[in-house]
Amino acid sequence: MYGKADAVSLTLFLIQCLNGLQYGTLLFLIAAGLTLVFGVMGFINLAHGVQYMVGAYLVFAFQQLTGNFFVAVVLSLVAALLLGLLLEYFVFRHLYGRDHLDQVLATFGIIIFLNELAKVIFGPGTLSIEPPEVLSGSVQLTEQLRYPVYRFVTILAGLAVAVLLYITVTRTRVGMLIRAGATTPEMVSALGVNIQRLFMIVFGVGAMLAGFAGVIAAPIFAIEPGMGDNILIIAFVVIIIGGVGSIRGAFLGALMVGLFDTVGRTLLTEGLEVVFPPSFSNQVGPALASMLIYILMAAVLVVRPQGLLPAKGAH
Amino acid sequence: MNVLEIRNLNKHFGAVHVSRNISLSVPDGQCHALIGPNGAGKTTLIHQISGVLQPDAGEVVLAGQNITTKKTWQRAQAGLGRTFQLTSVLPSFSVLENVALAAQAKSGSSFRFFRPAAREKDLNETAMAMLERLGMKERAFVPATDLSHGERRLLELAIALAGAPRFLLLDEPMAGLGRVESVMLIDILADLRRSIPMLLVEHDMDAIFQLADTVSVLVDGKVVAQGGPDHVRNDPAARAAYLGDTAQ
Amino acid sequence: MRMDRSLLVMALVFVLLLAAPFVLPPLGQSYLLSLLIKAMLLAIAAISLDLLVGQGGMISLGHAAFVAIGAYTAAIGLESGIENILVLLLLALLVSGLCALVTGALALRTTGVYFLMITLAFGQMIYFTLTSLAPYGGDDGLTLWSLATFFGSDVVQGSGQLYLIILLTLLASWWGVQRLSNARFGRVLRAARDNPDRTEIMGFSIFRFRLTAYVIAGMIAAVSGLLTMQHAEFVSPAMAAWQRSGDLLVIVVLGGLGTRNGALLGALFLVIVEEVLGSFLHEWRLIYGPLLVLMALHAKGGLSHLLFPANRTEKAGVTRVNGEQA
Numbered sequence A: 001m002y003g004k005a006d007a008v009s010l011t012l013f014l015i016q017c018l019n020g021l022q023y024g025t026l027l028f029l030i031a032a033g034l035t036l037v038f039g040v041m042g043f044i045n046l047a048h049g050v051q052y053m054v055g056a057y058l059v060f061a062f063q064q065l066t067g068n069f070f071v072a073v074v075l076s077l078v079a080a081l082l083l084g085l086l087l088e089y090f091v092f093r094h095l096y097g098r099d100h101l102d103q104v105l106a107t108f109g110i111i112i113f114l115n116e117l118a119k120v121i122f123g124p125g126t127l128s129i130e131p132p133e134v135l136s137g138s139v140q141l142t143e144q145l146r147y148p149v150y151r152f153v154t155i156l157a158g159l160a161v162a163v164l165l166y167i168t169v170t171r172t173r174v175g176m177l178i179r180a181g182a183t184t185p186e187m188v189s190a191l192g193v194n195i196q197r198l199f200m201i202v203f204g205v206g207a208m209l210a211g212f213a214g215v216i217a218a219p220i221f222a223i224e225p226g227m228g229d230n231i232l233i234i235a236f237v238v239i240i241i242g243g244v245g246s247i248r249g250a251f252l253g254a255l256m257v258g259l260f261d262t263v264g265r266t267l268l269t270e271g272l273e274v275v276f277p278p279s280f281s282n283q284v285g286p287a288l289a290s291m292l293i294y295i296l297m298a299a300v301l302v303v304r305p306q307g308l309l310p311a312k313g314a315h
Numbered sequence B: 001m002n003v004l005e006i007r008n009l010n011k012h013f014g015a016v017h018v019s020r021n022i023s024l025s026v027p028d029g030q031c032h033a034l035i036g037p038n039g040a041g042k043t044t045l046i047h048q049i050s051g052v053l054q055p056d057a058g059e060v061v062l063a064g065q066n067i068t069t070k071k072t073w074q075r076a077q078a079g080l081g082r083t084f085q086l087t088s089v090l091p092s093f094s095v096l097e098n099v100a101l102a103a104q105a106k107s108g109s110s111f112r113f114f115r116p117a118a119r120e121k122d123l124n125e126t127a128m129a130m131l132e133r134l135g136m137k138e139r140a141f142v143p144a145t146d147l148s149h150g151e152r153r154l155l156e157l158a159i160a161l162a163g164a165p166r167f168l169l170l171d172e173p174m175a176g177l178g179r180v181e182s183v184m185l186i187d188i189l190a191d192l193r194r195s196i197p198m199l200l201v202e203h204d205m206d207a208i209f210q211l212a213d214t215v216s217v218l219v220d221g222k223v224v225a226q227g228g229p230d231h232v233r234n235d236p237a238a239r240a241a242y243l244g245d246t247a248q
Numbered sequence C: 001m002r003m004d005r006s007l008l009v010m011a012l013v014f015v016l017l018l019a020a021p022f023v024l025p026p027l028g029q030s031y032l033l034s035l036l037i038k039a040m041l042l043a044i045a046a047i048s049l050d051l052l053v054g055q056g057g058m059i060s061l062g063h064a065a066f067v068a069i070g071a072y073t074a075a076i077g078l079e080s081g082i083e084n085i086l087v088l089l090l091l092a093l094l095v096s097g098l099c100a101l102v103t104g105a106l107a108l109r110t111t112g113v114y115f116l117m118i119t120l121a122f123g124q125m126i127y128f129t130l131t132s133l134a135p136y137g138g139d140d141g142l143t144l145w146s147l148a149t150f151f152g153s154d155v156v157q158g159s160g161q162l163y164l165i166i167l168l169t170l171l172a173s174w175w176g177v178q179r180l181s182n183a184r185f186g187r188v189l190r191a192a193r194d195n196p197d198r199t200e201i202m203g204f205s206i207f208r209f210r211l212t213a214y215v216i217a218g219m220i221a222a223v224s225g226l227l228t229m230q231h232a233e234f235v236s237p238a239m240a241a242w243q244r245s246g247d248l249l250v251i252v253v254l255g256g257l258g259t260r261n262g263a264l265l266g267a268l269f270l271v272i273v274e275e276v277l278g279s280f281l282h283e284w285r286l287i288y289g290p291l292l293v294l295m296a297l298h299a300k301g302g303l304s305h306l307l308f309p310a311n312r313t314e315k316a317g318v319t320r321v322n323g324e325q326a
Helices: A003-043 A048-066 A070-089 A100-122 A149-171 A173-183 A185-190 A196-218 A227-242 A249-273 A278-303 B042-052 B072-077 B095-105 B121-133 B150-162 B179-192 B207-213 B229-234 B234-243 C002-023 C030-055 C064-079 C085-107 C114-132 C159-182 C184-194 C196-202 C206-232 C240-253 C263-278 C285-298 C302-307
Strands: A137-140 A146-148 B002-013 B016-027 B032-036 B057-062 B082-083 B167-171 B198-201 B212-221 B224-226
Touching: A003 A048, A003 A149, A003 A196, A003 A227, A003 A249, A048 A070, A048 A100, A048 A196, A048 A227, A070 A100, A070 A196, A100 B002, A100 C114, A100 C240, A100 C285, A100 C302, A137 A149, A146 A149, A146 B072, A149 A173, A149 A196, A149 A249, A173 A196, A227 A249, A227 A278, A227 C114, A227 C240, A249 A278, A278 C085, A278 C114, B002 B042, B016 B032, B016 B042, B016 B057, B016 B212, B016 B224, B032 B042, B032 B207, B042 B082, B042 B167, B042 B198, B057 C159, B072 C196, B082 B150, B095 B121, B095 B150, B095 C184, B095 C196, B121 B150, B150 B179, B179 B198, B179 B207, B198 B207, B212 B229, B212 B234, B224 B234, B229 B234, B229 C085, C002 C159, C002 C263, C030 C064, C030 C159, C030 C206, C030 C240, C030 C263, C064 C085, C064 C114, C064 C206, C064 C240, C085 C114, C085 C206, C114 C240, C159 C184, C159 C206, C159 C263, C184 C196, C184 C206, C196 C206, C240 C263, C240 C285, C263 C285
Parallel strands: B032 B198, B032 B212, B082 B167, B167 B198
Antiparallel strands: A137 A146, B002 B016, B002 B057, B212 B224
16 A cells, blocks of 8 residues: 555665765766866876865855855856966876876875865864755656755756766867877877866866765765765775766766765665664664665676776777 | 607788698707797797697698697696797796706696695706706896896796706797897707707797708798708798898 | 994894893983883884885785774783783784784775775774774774783883883884795895896796785784784774874884884884974974975985995895895
């Protein structure tokens, strides 16, 4: 019999699915920049996570300054791009083609520096901002289902960026250069293209994607020093699953991880509750759920080490 | 007895049929040369013999043992030695240590954690003997990265030989060598082939005609001619393949 | 002559470390002792990481997790009533060895950057597993009310005695890894680092050698973890954080990758710098971060290179004329 309880848990399940989708699109924004930079420059940017954090802090600061969320978003994107370009010019440019160890060390140093800077400027505590008035409240999706407008909008924004990226990479000249630069950089520069400028563009795009992710995540998650570190590792899991250097792979991987993590968390906790007392399942459930995505990663590694949608002929 | 036997080897790269029903065999004491224009699929064949690639169909048999599905290192342990087209040595190791390591691979387990390997007399002696045979004894303690191109080719060979192989796979050993060095290497190989059978991929026709007992001509993944060097020289299919090719 | 110099310095360092617990307290510098303990514990873990990175060329960003596994295995053992330090040691080795075997077998299906990311992810996974251990403190960690004993005696407790045990363990791991590097095993590992294809063609299964190194390194790190637990009387999931793994990597590079004394020098240097910088400036990381960047961009070879300048032939792994490794 279809009762009220079933309707409620179905609604809950759907909300979790939407949350998973939202988390997934956020992950995609972060992973896309990461995989792009690695695919084209062979550069492993551990500092990508702090660029995400910087985006969140920027939107907080600009919001405080201007009082307008949307203005703050635009300013934050510009600032994030500037910061990314500065980092590229002074540090990262000298690391392309270098030992991976050097790259790890340098980006590690930047993470430590920026995390500390955030702590110094904004304090070690957690900050929060509210979503703008026009995007607050909930939208009624079905008879039973209400979902926060802001979260819904972030899903749409993420998907829009995904489509934009896809079109850029596959249809435009720049995109073609990016794909070519990833496979044969010597050829591309032999054709007269300024490879240094191309790399700069790619890095700038990556920085903006990370910053944008931080900006839209700010009203949802807590803003604090070190917030980029954990999500960076999840982004790594995403690109391992999807295939390093592949944007389609990042998309698939991000959605999989987002859904797996969010829905899996709920399902696992509820599943455990059937057998074990709530005190146990409330503790063990989330912990097991955290492990889920790593188990997923391990499974992909065993079955298909190159990832689910690997980039063709990239590094 | 055939030391190396390749039966009906087939390989596709997507829709392209890169190895078409290739068969050849090399008995003891013989040198078998593989020639063909660029893109014929020689390197692909070498990769399938040494284990870098897996054939879609067919068999690779070494001294009676079917090694078609075995990994690279297992084939080496089974007695397959190989030199690379692009010289590949251990740059931070000395010349001697390069060769000693190759000998170490065939001298019991390397899962030993206490005795300093550099002091193992028999490994060093085997390595020295190998270097002497190739005229490289004075360079024994030079880091491999400091060698000239010709010396590196010889080191490659020393490494392959130190493993006491049952069969040698030589991928363009003459590449990049000057006249004098080529002559020396040809002499060494001529000497070697009676004790260790070999499959030689080459473009240098001098080397081919001095060393090869049998020649296979590979064109578009297929063996179009197979036989003694003179026979192949006059074979119409082989000549057609080389028209316009400046391999000489 | 140069080789003797580096050995001489090592001997000197060990003598100083040995003298410290007798010399420092009368001078009122007992705090320095705890710093030295911290450095030594880090050095043990760093030595094991150098086996992976310096000898094997496997850059792992998840090594701190094995330190944590050692610490937690011992802590859980203690809480479950197992007091004997030797039994706890055995357990720590077993558990860490098993974890290393499983994660290593998966991670070593890849190389380079992929390997880096996977070790990072596995380290994180272990971190989360530790935070989920509610009965053992969860996120907050666990304070230990009783420590390990040596067949009932408390000779393995307390800063003074423990200091010597830790020094001994440091000596043992340093010596052990040295032997290992010069032995057949180390040679194959280094060859695989320099030219994996060539090494495979010679007849070595690189996977097997690397996995063995990974397990050995994991176990040595676990020993460091057990001793850390015994000293700090506290364990926490933060021990497995990837920032700790990063610190270990910094130590190894700072000291000199693949050199015989790099790990120890790097650990000492880092602990001292952190202490000195930290006493001047609370936000010392604002300086430390850019320092790392500069080091990555410019300083090749680390401290060992500075103290014992080597010419090209003495890079790690080249056999010297008399057969010793540089």
